[in-house]
Amino acid sequence: MDYFVVGYYALLIGGSCLAAYFQQRSAFLLLFTLTLVSFVVGIVGGQGALWTITVIAALLALAAGTSYAWREFLVTISGTETAKAFRTMPLTASFGLFVIFTYAVMGIFAPVIAPYGEAEVIGGAFDPPDENLLLGGDQLGRDMFSRIVYGARNTVGLALVATTLAFVMGAVAGLLAAVKGGWFDQFMGRFADVIMSIPSIIFALLMLSIFGANLYVLVIVIAIIYSPRVFRLTRAVAGNVVVMDYIEAAKLRGEGTGYLIRREILPNSTAPLVAEYGLEFCFVFLLLAGLSFLGLGIQPPTADWGSMVRDNATLISFEDPTPLIPAAAIALLTVAVNFVVDWMLYRSSGLKD
Amino acid sequence: MTDSSSNKQVLLDIKDLRIEGYADEKWFEIVHGVDLTLHKGEVLGLIGESGAGKSTIGLAAMGYARDGCRISGGSVDFDGMELTTSTDSERRALRGSRIAYVAQSAAASFNPAHKLIDQYAEAPLNYRLQKKTEAYEDGMQLYERLRLPNPREIGFRYPHQVSGGQLQRAMTAMAMACRPDLIIFDEPTTALDVTTQIEVLAAIRDIVEQFDTAAIYITHDLAVVAQMADKIKVLLKGNEVEEADTVTMLDNPKEDYTKSLWAVRSFQRDQKERPTDGQPPIISVKDVDAAYGDVKVLQDVSMDIYAGMTVAVVGESGSGKSTTARCITGLLPPTKGEILFKGQPLPPKYTDRDRDQLRQAQMIYQMADTALNPKVQISEIIGRPAQFYSGLKGSALKTRVDELLDLIELEPGKFYNRYPPELSGGQKQRIGIARALAAEPTFIICDEVTSALDQLVAEGILKLLDRLQKELNLAYMFITHDLATVRSIADEVIVMQRGKVVEAGPKLEMFQPPHHPYTDLLLSSVPEMDPNWLTKLLNERGVDNVGEAAAVSGGIDS
Numbered sequence: 001m002d003y004f005v006v007g008y009y010a011l012l013i014g015g016s017c018l019a020a021y022f023q024q025r026s027a028f029l030l031l032f033t034l035t036l037v038s039f040v041v042g043i044v045g046g047q048g049a050l051w052t053i054t055v056i057a058a059l060l061a062l063a064a065g066t067s068y069a070w071r072e073f074l075v076t077i078s079g080t081e082t083a084k085a086f087r088t089m090p091l092t093a094s095f096g097l098f099v100i101f102t103y104a105v106m107g108i109f110a111p112v113i114a115p116y117g118e119a120e121v122i123g124g125a126f127d128p129p130d131e132n133l134l135l136g137g138d139q140l141g142r143d144m145f146s147r148i149v150y151g152a153r154n155t156v157g158l159a160l161v162a163t164t165l166a167f168v169m170g171a172v173a174g175l176l177a178a179v180k181g182g183w184f185d186q187f188m189g190r191f192a193d194v195i196m197s198i199p200s201i202i203f204a205l206l207m208l209s210i211f212g213a214n215l216y217v218l219v220i221v222i223a224i225i226y227s228p229r230v231f232r233l234t235r236a237v238a239g240n241v242v243v244m245d246y247i248e249a250a251k252l253r254g255e256g257t258g259y260l261i262r263r264e265i266l267p268n269s270t271a272p273l274v275a276e277y278g279l280e281f282c283f284v285f286l287l288l289a290g291l292s293f294l295g296l297g298i299q300p301p302t303a304d305w306g307s308m309v310r311d312n313a314t315l316i317s318f319e320d321p322t323p324l325i326p327a328a329a330i331a332l333l334t335v336a337v338n339f340v341v342d343w344m345l346y347r348s349s350g351l352k353d
Numbered sequence: 354m355t356d357s358s359s360n361k362q363v364l365l366d367i368k369d370l371r372i373e374g375y376a377d378e379k380w381f382e383i384v385h386g387v388d389l390t391l392h393k394g395e396v397l398g399l400i401g402e403s404g405a406g407k408s409t410i411g412l413a414a415m416g417y418a419r420d421g422c423r424i425s426g427g428s429v430d431f432d433g434m435e436l437t438t439s440t441d442s443e444r445r446a447l448r449g450s451r452i453a454y455v456a457q458s459a460a461a462s463f464n465p466a467h468k469l470i471d472q473y474a475e476a477p478l479n480y481r482l483q484k485k486t487e488a489y490e491d492g493m494q495l496y497e498r499l500r501l502p503n504p505r506e507i508g509f510r511y512p513h514q515v516s517g518g519q520l521q522r523a524m525t526a527m528a529m530a531c532r533p534d535l536i537i538f539d540e541p542t543t544a545l546d547v548t549t550q551i552e553v554l555a556a557i558r559d560i561v562e563q564f565d566t567a568a569i570y571i572t573h574d575l576a577v578v579a580q581m582a583d584k585i586k587v588l589l590k591g592n593e594v595e596e597a598d599t600v601t602m603l604d605n606p607k608e609d610y611t612k613s614l615w616a617v618r619s620f621q622r623d624q625k626e627r628p629t630d631g632q633p634p635i636i637s638v639k640d641v642d643a644a645y646g647d648v649k650v651l652q653d654v655s656m657d658i659y660a661g662m663t664v665a666v667v668g669e670s671g672s673g674k675s676t677t678a679r680c681i682t683g684l685l686p687p688t689k690g691e692i693l694f695k696g697q698p699l700p701p702k703y704t705d706r707d708r709d710q711l712r713q714a715q716m717i718y719q720m721a722d723t724a725l726n727p728k729v730q731i732s733e734i735i736g737r738p739a740q741f742y743s744g745l746k747g748s749a750l751k752t753r754v755d756e757l758l759d760l761i762e763l764e765p766g767k768f769y770n771r772y773p774p775e776l777s778g779g780q781k782q783r784i785g786i787a788r789a790l791a792a793e794p795t796f797i798i799c800d801e802v803t804s805a806l807d808q809l810v811a812e813g814i815l816k817l818l819d820r821l822q823k824e825l826n827l828a829y830m831f832i833t834h835d836l837a838t839v840r841s842i843a844d845e846v847i848v849m850q851r852g853k854v855v856e857a858g859p860k861l862e863m864f865q866p867p868h869h870p871y872t873d874l875l876l877s878s879v880p881e882m883d884p885n886w887l888t889k890l891l892n893e894r895g896v897d898n899v900g901e902a903a904a905v906s907g908g909i910d911s
Contacts, residue, residue: 084378245724249788252682252703253738254711267728 096339170230271348398582470508518549721781
């Protein structure tokens with residue numbers, strides 16, 4: 001028994017007692033359950049297991065603290081109307097926004113932040129981390145950290161472009177289908193069904209091997225794969241708006257389709273569409289990383305998270321976590337975007353408790 | 354506790370009830386200390402305009418507060434049990450078995466995926482009061498008492514297979530399933546036609562009397578509450594105005610507010626005659642047939658609407674009133690016949706009409722909530738037609754919008770930059786009127802414009818429409834099922850039933866006998882302020898000769 005274990009249990013039990021005394025039911029339950037679990041884990045796994053629990057708890061606390069401070073920061077700097085939205089934001093959404101913000105800064109200022117160029121060979125293959133190579137070297141001796149930073153720009157940037165294109169195509173088609181109805185609606189719907197019936201990875205692989213793996217083809221292929229989902233959602237959302245009396249009034253006034261879509265329908269369907277945009281972004285991003293992993297996405301020597309995972313994959317068998325770093329970068333962004341999307345969906349659906 | 358006016362036992366005793374609502378991150382009080390005492394077997398009517406806290410108090414009587422509301426003070430004592438401090442499970446044990454609730458919209462409250470009788474049997478089975486077959490048998494008996502057609506069979510239908518009035522009665526039966534001590538009726542007949550309303554009222558009153566159940570009857574319709582309640586409580590903005598026996602309250606109200614409620618239907622306008630200058634009517638509908646797909650909904654409908662006149666089109670839902678309006682506006686091209694505008698035929702489809710033709714006929718909708726785009730500013734809602742038809746821009750457009758806002762008696766500076774959800778129901782309806790006026794039409798279709806509004810607000814809208822008609826010489830086609838509205842504003846009346854015009858003529862003639870039998874049924878079904886009206890009517894006609902039953906029986910088909 002050394003001081004760590006004594007302090008560990010003292011803190012937990014003291015915390016539980018305080019929580020119980022001040023009638024913080026949920027805090028007490030959490031702390032005391034953790035204490036009981038720690039007894040078992042401590043006996044089975046020894047001191048090392050308790051350290052792991054401590055580190056996890058500390059990381060969670062750090063993330064929560066950052067999210068809280070970030071939320072307060074957003075509330076302080078924004079105007080009254082947006083501040084109100086931010087104040088009611090859950091910590092998860094705040095965490096998501098923080099991560100997205102960090103990635104954006106990383107991508108935009110990549111050349112400033114990265115110590116070396118993305119294709120620059122600095123040391124030997126698979127060099128261990130030191131003060132020059134913060135995360136070590138990759139299979140050609142390039143700086144892993146610099147490549148991660150540049151990867152934020154390349155992978156995320158490309159995913160943004162592809163998502164936006166998919167969104168514009170899908171949303172315009174969906175709105176037109178909802179307003180026009182009739183055979184146009186039927187035609188677009190069946191066309192979307194046809195695209196959706198083809199497995200997306202296989203479709204992408206096919207197209208990329210026919211037209212060659214360059215960036216333009218990549219963006220267009222991904223946009224085509226994902227636009228039917230956007231089309232369906234937009235059509236459904238706009239379909240609910242189109243039957244409202246104010247649309248009838250505008251039609252009877254003699255307004256054209258353009259005005260109907262722009263001024264009457266779009267303002268009433270932005271919330272679900274924006275949420276869908278976030279969600280689609282995750283899918284596009286993952287597909288892009290997957291294609292890169294297969295060697296058909298962004299081509300070397302351009303840094304890209306998906307191909308970085310593949311290039312360093314051999315290291316996994318030597319218990320080296322390097323290939324997991326780009327993978328973690330992908331996972332973190334996906335989770336962050338989903339947190340934000342969840343919050344937006346909650347707001348737009350008007351759910352309460 | 355004893356009460357001098359009644360020696361019956363007190364069932365529900367609410368003292369200084371305070372309820373708070375949550376909005377804009379603040380709690381604020383919406384019910385400010387209301388007292389309420391209800392004895393066993395007594396029926397209390399709660400009336401007031403929307404936002405008066407009627408439903409909130411009704412729900413609080415079950416110890417329940419809606420999402421975003423909380424009971425912040427006072428006590429609710431139900432038969433010796435304090436509901437504000439009891440636990441959820443204690444309250445749950447009361448609900449359904451000893452307190453039941455009948456909601457306004459039965460169609461929205463039934464689960465569409467289960468048969469009526471299964472939903473009926475849910476509570477007795479849950480509380481282990483009856484076995485399934487017993488509950489079924491009991492349900493059929495209740496259906497019979499509520500005079501539902503085919504009581505042994507109707508329970509095995511799904512909610513969408515029966516009519517609105519039948520559904521509302523099935524719901525009352527459901528509330529009765531465990532023979533509760535208290536039932537809360539939250540506007541049970543507001544969504545129904547007058548003819549169906551009667552049978553629901555008669556059924557509810559009978560069953561409440563038979564089982565000696567206490568009830569709280571929430572409504573904004575005074576004539577209805579006069580039939581149902583032993584005593585009436587008037588509410589205004591979460592405060593009690595006064596409480597008295599029904600007879601005292603009707604004959605001799607003390608407070609000014611109550612008197613103003615009673616006086617609402619006083620607005621009446623003289624009947625105008627058709628102009629004799631030989632001008633063709635503004636709108637003339639000639640032998641129009643119309644159909645949705647294969648279902649024929651209009652048959653040989655003809656009507657003439659002259660400049661400056663109000664033509665009321667009445668009939669129950671499904672009688673083709675709104676469909677006629679859709680034919681006139683061109684949303685539903687007729688399959689036969691034509692629509693003339695000042696003697697000139699209009700293209701049947703609205704897409705084929707030119708801007709000037711579209712401008713001439715405007716619509717005001719029933720539900721202002723869905724008629725105004727919630728994400729568009731008032732200035733644009735009103736300004737757009739002016740901009741679209743007259744090409745106004747910049748300051749000329751702003752002047753025009755200000756002028757229109759003045760015309761509908763709303764202060765321009767206050768409303769210019771606001772959005773529809775921030776306005777009250779009456780204000781929204783006024784904005785709808787302003788939007789129609791912005792096009793400078795000669796003819797306006799008013800589709801049930803007052804039926805979603807409180808009586809005081811509705812009267813304001815009617816007066817406004819009347820003033821505008823005088824100032825701008827507008828012609829109105831006034832679609833409604835409310836005959837009181839017709840009496841106050843119409844010049845001519847057209848009665849429709851099942852897609853046909855059954856009777857038409859000047860208002861004064863139409864309200865004098867002899868009537869067409871259907872008109873007679875409609876007229877006699879409008880509740881009156883006399884507390885004995887329902888009893889008298891039932892005695893005159895017999896219980897099987899009101900409402901749907903009467904409309905279906907022979908002799909009325911023309």
